[in-house]
Amino acid sequence: DAKTTQPNSMESNEEEPVHLPCNHSTISGTDYIHWYRQLPSQGPEYVIHGLTSNVNNRMASLAIAEDRKSSTLILHRATLRDAAVYYCIRRDGGKSTFGDGTTLTVKP
Amino acid sequence: DAGVIQSPRHEVTEMGQEVTLRCKPISGHNSLFWYRQTMMRGLELLIYFNNNVPIDDSGMPEDRFSAKMPNASFSTLKIQPSEPRDSAVYFCASSLKAANTEAFFGQGTRLTVV
Numbered sequence: 001d002a003k004t005t006q007p008n009s010m011e012s013n014e015e016e017p018v019h020l021p022c023n024h025s026t027i028s029g030t031d032y033i034h035w036y037r038q039l040p041s042q043g044p045e046y047v048i049h050g051l052t053s054n055v056n057n058r059m060a061s062l063a064i065a066e067d068r069k070s071s072t073l074i075l076h077r078a079t080l081r082d083a084a085v086y087y088c089i090r091r092d093g094g095k096s097t098f099g100d101g102t103t104l105t106v107k108p
Numbered sequence: 109d110a111g112v113i114q115s116p117r118h119e120v121t122e123m124g125q126e127v128t129l130r131c132k133p134i135s136g137h138n139s140l141f142w143y144r145q146t147m148m149r150g151l152e153l154l155i156y157f158n159n160n161v162p163i164d165d166s167g168m169p170e171d172r173f174s175a176k177m178p179n180a181s182f183s184t185l186k187i188q189p190s191e192p193r194d195s196a197v198y199f200c201a202s203s204l205k206a207a208n209t210e211a212f213f214g215q216g217t218r219l220t221v222v
Contacts, residue, residue: 032208043112043199043213044151051208087151094139094158094205098151 004088009103012078020073020102022088027068032091035062035073037084038101044087047073078106112214114200120220126188129217132181133202141211142175142185143199151199157183158205190221 005023012018024033032051036044048055048062050071055062061074075082085101113132121127133140141156155165160177168175172191177183187194197218203211 034210036211043201043216044211046210046212049208049210091208094141094156094163094203095153096141096211097153098143100150 003097003099004090006086006088006099006102008100009105011105011107012075014080014106014108015077018075018078018082018104018106020075020086020088020104021070022072023070024088024090025069027090028092030092033062033064033068033071034089034091034096035060036087036089036098037082038087039084044098047086049091078104080106080108082106112200112202112212114198114214114217116217117215118218118220120222121190123191123221124189125221126186127190127194127219127221129185129198129200129219131183131185131200131214133183133200134212135181136204137202137212138180138205139203139211140177140183141201141203142183143201143213144196145199145216146196154185187219190219192221195220 034049035047038044048060050062063072083106085103087098087101089096115130138159142154143151145151154167155175157177175185197216199213199216201211201213203209
């Protein structure tokens with residue numbers, strides 16, 4: 001099964017870091033790990049992706065386990081605008097399978 | 109670039125009618141995806157194209173669904189005949205072909221079949 005496993009929901013306080021976990025134990029060597037988020041009434045929005053090494057961009061950081069069977073999306077300082085559903089997906093060529101995602105609630 | 113453009117944004121139709129959803133991908137992108145999102149099933153990949161050629165349509169639920177990409181700048185998803193259970197938000201996305209590139213999603217078409 002190409003789906004990933006994520007907790008259904010998580011909560012965070014504003015201005016605090018958030019670590020969103022993802023399990024992809026059946027990942028193949030050529031699959032990339034992508035993260036997207038979806039705000040209400042919008043299409044999914046790209047956050048970050050990686051293959052083996054940890055990655056940083058202006059939105060977030062991605063920490064990938066050495067065996068690649070899990071990864072963690074890190075939002076360094078959560079804001080109210082980060083409240084969304086976060087999806088971790090495996091991408092093999094064109095095919096991407098979305099799981100159920102994690103609903104992140106940010107409390108002021 | 110204006111991003112991925114989908115039309116219409118909202119569509120309400122009667123059961124049995126034909127519905128056509130449209131998508132204009134980002135210029136230069138050679139992969140295009142159609143997704144469907146419902147509360148029950150989440151985001152499902154219906155079909156994707158590389159260089160205008162359908163690569164994987166295993167997610168297309170029934171023969172009532174068909175998708176075409178006549179050129180690099182246009183794709184359609186057609187449902188004929190439509191049924192109430194087809195009510196969902198349909199998203200189109202495009203990307204460069206490689207797996208290490210990001211996909212850009214349109215705003216979606218909310219389809220209601222009554």
